[in-house]
Structure formats: C-alpha cells, structure tokens
Amino acid sequence: METAADATELRPSPPQQQPRTRHRGVLRYPVVRQLARFTGVGVVCTASSLAIYALLRPWIDPQLANAVALIVTSLMNTALNRRLTFKITGKNKRTRDHLSGVIVIAIALVITGGSLGVLHLIRPEATVTEELWTTTLSGFVATAVRFTLLRHWIFRRARHV
Numbered sequence: 669m670e671t672a673a674d675a676t677e678l679r680p681s682p683p684q685q686q687p688r689t690r691h692r693g694v695l696r697y698p699v700v701r702q703l704a705r706f707t708g709v710g711v712v713c714t715a716s717s718l719a720i721y722a723l724l725r726p727w728i729d730p731q732l733a734n735a736v737a738l739i740v741t742s743l744m745n746t747a748l749n750r751r752l753t754f755k756i757t758g759k760n761k762r763t764r765d766h767l768s769g770v771i772v773i774a775i776a777l778v779i780t781g782g783s784l785g786v787l788h789l790i791r792p793e794a795t796v797t798e799e800l801w802t803t804t805l806s807g808f809v810a811t812a813v814r815f816t817l818l819r820h821w822i823f824r825r826a827r828h829v
Contacts, residue, residue, distance in 0.1 A: 699819070702753050702754065702819065703815070705749075705752050705753040706749060706753045706815050706818075708752070709745060709748045709749050709752055709753060710745070710811055712748070713741045713742075713744060713745040713748070714741075714804070714807060714811075716737075716740075716741045716744065717737045717738060717740075717741040717803075717807070718737075718800060718803075718804065720733075720736065720737035720740060720741065721733050721734060721737040721799075721800065721803065722796065722800065724736055724737065725796050725799070726796075730784055730788070730799050731781055731784060731785075734777070734780055734781055734784055734803055735777060735781070738773065738776060738777055738780060739773060739777075742769065742772070742773040742776065743766070743769070743773075745769075745814075746765065746766055746769035746772075746818075747766075749818055749823070750762070750765055750823065753818070753823075754818070754819075754823040756823060756825075765822055765823070768821065768822045769822065771817075772813075772814055772817050772818065772822070775810070775813060775814075775817070776807075776810035776813070776814060779806050779807075779809055779810040779813065780803050780806045780807055780810055782806075783802050783803065783805070783806035784799060784802055784803060784806075787799065787802045
C-alpha cells in the first residue's frame with residue numbers, strides 16, 4: 669500500500685528521447701546532410717590550407733609548404749568532421765579516429781604532392797599562383813577520397829546521422 673509520503677517523493681523521470689527532426693526532400697538522406705556539413709568544414713579548411721601555403725611558400729620548398737599546410741588543416745578537419753559532420757562527441761575512440769585520420773592525411777598528401785610534382789615536371793618555372801591552382805584542383809580529388817574514407821571507414825559508426 670502506498671502512503672502519502674511515498675506518493676509525494678521525487679522519483680527520477682524516465683529518460684527523455686531527443687525529438688527526431690523530420691527532414692524533407694533530399695535532406696532526408698543522411699549522406700546528403702553529411703555532405704553539406706562536410707562541404708562547410710572543407711571550405712574553412714581549404715581556405716586555411718591555401719593561406720598557410722601562400723604564407724610559407726616564399727620561404728620554403730613547395731612540397732614542404734604543401735605538407736605543412738595539409739597536415740595542420742587535416743588535423744583541424746578531422747576534429748571538425750568528427751564533431752560537426754558525423755556528430756561524434758566525447759573522448760571515446762578520439763585518439764583512434766585521429767590516428768586513422770593520419771592515414772587519410774598521407775593519402776591526400778600523395779594526391780596533392782603528386783600533382784605539384786607533375787606541375788613542376790611539366791613547368792619547372794611554375795608560379796605560386798599556378799601551384800595554388802594545382803593544389804586546389806587536386807585537393808578536390810583528395811576531398812572526395814577523404815569523405816569516402818571518413819564515412820565508410822573512420823566514422824562508419826555514425827553513417828546515419
């Protein structure tokens with residue numbers, strides 16, 4: 669039998685579920701939402717990478733400038749995509765995610781560095797502007813590879829957010 673004291677005691681409320689947002693049109697597909705967020709992160713990281721490259725290039729070799737810019741912005745990119753694109757928060761598997769991201773950085777470095785190597789093979793007197801165009805265009809290829817690897821390998825646990 670429940671007493672008056674039992675009836676007035678505070679009991680924990682049942683756990684509340686987050687209300688599900690209903691997306692319309694193409695936004696109902698998780699991959700489209702992820703691509704939109706990934707694009708926003710990519711724009712910020714690409715602009716940062718180009719700025720770092722342009723600042724370093726007058727003083728160091730194009731391959732080294734590219735590597736420094738790519739490594740710095742790729743670390744930022746992995747952290748931002750983890751949080752914003754794939755909605756992964758907390759420290760769980762963060763170190764593993766970043767270590768896996770290093771492999772993706774290496775692949776992107778091969779793509780962009782290879783394109784710079786081809787540019788300098790074809791045009792040894794290439795200007796910094798031509799180098800920036802080359803790294804930007806090859807960066808698009810590297811970005812497609814990056815999204816695919818992030819979505820299907822590193823952050824596959826969050827593919828449907």
